Amino acid sequence: MKLISLIFGLFLFFKISWLHQNKPLEESIADGAGIYQDFCVQCHLDSGEGVSGVFPPLAASDYLLNNIDLSIKGIKYGLNGPIKVNGETYDGVMQNQGLEEEEIADVMNYILNSWNNSSEQVITLQRVSQIQE
Numbered sequence: 001m002k003l004i005s006l007i008f009g010l011f012l013f014f015k016i017s018w019l020h021q022n023k024p025l026e027e028s029i030a031d032g033a034g035i036y037q038d039f040c041v042q043c044h045l046d047s048g049e050g051v052s053g054v055f056p057p058l059a060a061s062d063y064l065l066n067n068i069d070l071s072i073k074g075i076k077y078g079l080n081g082p083i084k085v086n087g088e089t090y091d092g093v094m095q096n097q098g099l100e101e102e103e104i105a106d107v108m109n110y111i112l113n114s115w116n117n118s119s120e121q122v123i124t125l126q127r128v129s130q131i132q133e
């Protein structure tokens with residue numbers, strides 16, 4: 001009996017902490033919008049259009065939409081060296097923006113679902129945590 005309540009208690013604990021970490025997608029996108037304005041808009045601009053040849057676009061970006069894990073990695077640890085975005089080569093430097101893992105999940109959900117971008121994938125805190133340098 002004790003064992004059962006222990007197992008049940010553990011289950012409840014993990015269930016609650018899971019719920020706590022993963023807010024609904026709409027809320028994550030809304031929080032991500034604020035983070036985007038604070039940390040990303042100066043380079044990738046208001047509509048995610050970027051600046052051709054200097055700051056790659058996020059709107060309709062084949063790099064972002066096809067390389068979600070690499071994009072998370074770039075936001076988490078920084079990104080430099082040549083990459084191709086929609087056929088154009090960029091060879092710039094994006095610093096690590098110093099975001100918390102939850103903020104990275106939120107901003108990813110925002111950019112994956114803005115400016116006509118859409119993604120089946122919901123980015124969770126767990127996914128961001130698992131991505132290593």
Ligand code: HEC
Binds near residue numbers: 056063071075080081
């Ligand atoms: C100081 C300018 C700057 C800021 C601020 C910045 N980026 Fe970037 N970003 C870049 C550059 C430059 C690259 C390309 C790096 C390269 O050439 O390897 C890039 C690449 C990317 C890419 C992959 C390429 C693409 O266009 O799909 C993503 C995704 C991205 N940035 C998202 C973000 C997000 C989200 C933020 C805010 C948290 C952000 N960036 C903040 C300059 C910036």
